[in-house]
Amino acid sequence: MPNRRREDRKAVLFRTSLVFGGIGVDCDVLDIGSGGVRVAASLQAASQTSVTLAIDQLGDFQARIAWNRGGEIGLKFDEPPERINQALEVIALYGTS
Numbered sequence: 001m002p003n004r005r006r007e008d009r010k011a012v013l014f015r016t017s018l019v020f021g022g023i024g025v026d027c028d029v030l031d032i033g034s035g036g037v038r039v040a041a042s043l044q045a046a047s048q049t050s051v052t053l054a055i056d057q058l059g060d061f062q063a064r065i066a067w068n069r070g071g072e073i074g075l076k077f078d079e080p081p082e083r084i085n086q087a088l089e090v091i092a093l094y095g096t097s
Contacts, residue, residue, distance in 0.1 A: 009033035010088065014096045018073075019052040019060075020045055027073075029055075032091065034084045036066065036076045043073060051075065056096055058087045 027041035
């Protein structure tokens with residue numbers, strides 16, 4: 001499948017959670033960029049569903065499900081790019097723990 005992303009993604013691996021319908025689901029972040037994130041999680045939800053990505057030390061980030069298949073979910077951030085870029089700088093420098 002061709003890469004249709006507008007922004008580059010950084011390969012990472014850390015544990016966090018998705019909040020969907022008031023329920024937290026553990027997930028692993030596989031890559032992240034200013035436009036979105038790819039996570040590994042078992043969550044059955046339709047495209048365009050709103051979720052919250054809760055990252056320890058960095059806070060909650062609003063997103064929408066772009067795709068969901070094979071245990072991986074693509075999320076598109078609904079946050080100002082500046083906020084995401086600040087979080088990416090922290091992740092690059094210090095990680096998430």
